[in-house]
Amino acid sequence: MDAFTISVLSNIGLFSFLAISAWVLLICGEISFGQQAYFAIGAYAGGIATAVWQWPFALGVGFGVVLGAVIGGLVAWPTTRLSGMHYAIATLAFAEFVRSCLNVFSYQREVDGYLTGPDGANGFRDIRWAYEAGVEPLGYLGIIAAGLAAVIGLIACMARGRGMAQLRIVGEDPILAGMQGLNVNRIRIAAATLAGGIAALGGALYAHLATYVEPAQFGVMIGVHSLAYGLIGGLGTVFGPILGVLVDIGLLESLRVFSSYRMIVFGGLVALVLILRPRGILDEKTVRRIQAWLRR
Amino acid sequence: MAAAVEIQGLSCRFGGVKALDAVDIRLSPGEVLGLIGPNGSGKTSLFNLLTGHHNPEAGAILLDGLDLAGQSPSQIARFGIARTFQNLRLLRRLSVYENVRAARHACAPLRDAFWLSPAARRQERDSLMNLLDIFGLSEKAQKTPAELTLVQMRHLEIARLLAADPKLVLLDEPAAGMTSAETQAITEVIATHVLPGRSAIVIEHKMQLVAALCPRIAVLNAGRKIADGPTGQVLADSAVRQSYFGAKPC
Numbered sequence: 370m371d372a373f374t375i376s377v378l379s380n381i382g383l384f385s386f387l388a389i390s391a392w393v394l395l396i397c398g399e400i401s402f403g404q405q406a407y408f409a410i411g412a413y414a415g416g417i418a419t420a421v422w423q424w425p426f427a428l429g430v431g432f433g434v435v436l437g438a439v440i441g442g443l444v445a446w447p448t449t450r451l452s453g454m455h456y457a458i459a460t461l462a463f464a465e466f467v468r469s470c471l472n473v474f475s476y477q478r479e480v481d482g483y484l485t486g487p488d489g490a491n492g493f494r495d496i497r498w499a500y501e502a503g504v505e506p507l508g509y510l511g512i513i514a515a516g517l518a519a520v521i522g523l524i525a526c527m528a529r530g531r532g533m534a535q536l537r538i539v540g541e542d543p544i545l546a547g548m549q550g551l552n553v554n555r556i557r558i559a560a561a562t563l564a565g566g567i568a569a570l571g572g573a574l575y576a577h578l579a580t581y582v583e584p585a586q587f588g589v590m591i592g593v594h595s596l597a598y599g600l601i602g603g604l605g606t607v608f609g610p611i612l613g614v615l616v617d618i619g620l621l622e623s624l625r626v627f628s629s630y631r632m633i634v635f636g637g638l639v640a641l642v643l644i645l646r647p648r649g650i651l652d653e654k655t656v657r658r659i660q661a662w663l664r665r
Numbered sequence: 666m667a668a669a670v671e672i673q674g675l676s677c678r679f680g681g682v683k684a685l686d687a688v689d690i691r692l693s694p695g696e697v698l699g700l701i702g703p704n705g706s707g708k709t710s711l712f713n714l715l716t717g718h719h720n721p722e723a724g725a726i727l728l729d730g731l732d733l734a735g736q737s738p739s740q741i742a743r744f745g746i747a748r749t750f751q752n753l754r755l756l757r758r759l760s761v762y763e764n765v766r767a768a769r770h771a772c773a774p775l776r777d778a779f780w781l782s783p784a785a786r787r788q789e790r791d792s793l794m795n796l797l798d799i800f801g802l803s804e805k806a807q808k809t810p811a812e813l814t815l816v817q818m819r820h821l822e823i824a825r826l827l828a829a830d831p832k833l834v835l836l837d838e839p840a841a842g843m844t845s846a847e848t849q850a851i852t853e854v855i856a857t858h859v860l861p862g863r864s865a866i867v868i869e870h871k872m873q874l875v876a877a878l879c880p881r882i883a884v885l886n887a888g889r890k891i892a893d894g895p896t897g898q899v900l901a902d903s904a905v906r907q908s909y910f911g912a913k914p915c
């Protein structure tokens with residue numbers, strides 16, 4: 370596989386974490402423009418753990434995931450009263466708050482004679498675990514794929530259990546959900562915790578692939594894209610947001626014919642899909658039809 | 666297991682409108698009460714208070730001696746109160762099967778959120794499909810509610826209510842929009858499958874259904890209870906006829 374293809378596939382994988390993160394909240398009825406905050410938290414926490422504290426990679430990534438999930442839950446706690454546009458604005462405000470904090474966050478320690486760690490707006494260099502461990506880009510693509518498979522596996526388990534059904538019931542009618550005995554606030558906090566953890570996993574993996582992260586990378590447009598992926602791909606299955614990423618990065622960004630017009634085509638595509646299929650390409654009805662066809 | 670219900674001095678206000686004014690109702694375990702009254706008399710508001718959707722201004726709601734006033738809807742549902750809605754409230758993007766299954770998630774342990782064993786899934790599926798079968802909906806299990814007729818949607822709401830196995834059922838105009846024959850059919854379904862072993866309050870404008878299901882009725886008018894007693898006796902009451910039917914006293 371050539372370097373370009375590996376790079377494109379790695380990007381698709383990494384953005385899929387963000388897209389799934391926003392999708393989890395979407396099916397729970399919450400519109401979040403702020404999942405890039407958890408991506409950034411995962412990137413910085415994972416990077417600090419491996420580059421500054423010299424933790425093993427898996428432990429460093431795990432630290433990023435746990436921190437993202439915990440902060441996701443803590444942010445969700447006071448925002449359970451909000452819904453719709455108010456919730457969306459709150460998530461956007463939090464994401465910008467995180468980015469502003471990272472702009473002034475400096476935590477550098479001497480490692481092997483060099484100062485290592487985040488340095489405010491100058492970014493965070495030398496997150497070199499992959500290079501030091503001799504992991505080739507193809508091998509790292511395998512790590513990303515394994516992480517993505519774990520997330521899809523977790524969602525699949527929740528779909529076989531009660532978790533996904535509970536999220537969908539709360540997303541569709543929170544008042545009815547309450548009258549069915551579901552603790553709506555607790556489910557919303559759980560969804561935000563899960564979404565925070567998934568985005569942070571993507572962020573931690575991203576930091577170790579890029580070796581350099583800076584606050585400017587985690588701007589509003591990343592959050593808008595992550596939300597749009599689910600809306601394009603569809604809310605009926607976890608593969609919906611991944612399809613959205615494939616359309617954007619796999620098609621629009623990677624094919625040269627589209628590259629100059631990516632944002633125009635992407636914006637138009639979002640509008641078109643929302644008009645024709647308000648719940649995305651793989652919406653609930655389509656997914657049910659596919660499942661019925663597979664059962665035959 | 667049917668529950669004893671005691672509603673004491675229940676009052677509720679929406680801005681300047683007093684929706685309920687010191688309403689007292691007592692229900693013995695297994696008793697079925699018809700609740701009638703003109704539109705805007707406070708019938709659905711009473712259900713909204715009983716299910717925790719609104720909080721009372723004053724008064725108490727005791728279910729087997731336990732005060733429910735001020736509890737959250739989810740806690741109240743777990744205590745064993747389930748309801749249907751005058752304006753159908755179904756999960757329109759979920760399948761018929763998932764709509765009924767919605768009533769089974771409440772008391773499940775946390776681990777069930779992440780995994781249900783094949784045996785547990787099969788057991789739940791069998792039990793819910795049997796329930797759908799009672800209402801003639803098993804063939805439609807994978808359809809969405811939008812693909813059902815109005816009567817089937819009403820049946821689906823009742824099936825969901827039964828899936829929760831409640832102690833007290835609150836039926837809000839279960840025959841709304843139905844023909845006389847359909848009303849007769851749903852009356853039989855409710856009498857056979859919903860009421861046995863449960864306490865119930867039934868709001869309905871169709872006296873055909875009320876007379877068949879409810880040995881006792883209470884009448885609300887402008888938020889106040891104006892009558893409560895055996896069905897025949899209350900319906901013959903001149904004040905009730907005046908407020909509800911608009912008939913002039915003889």
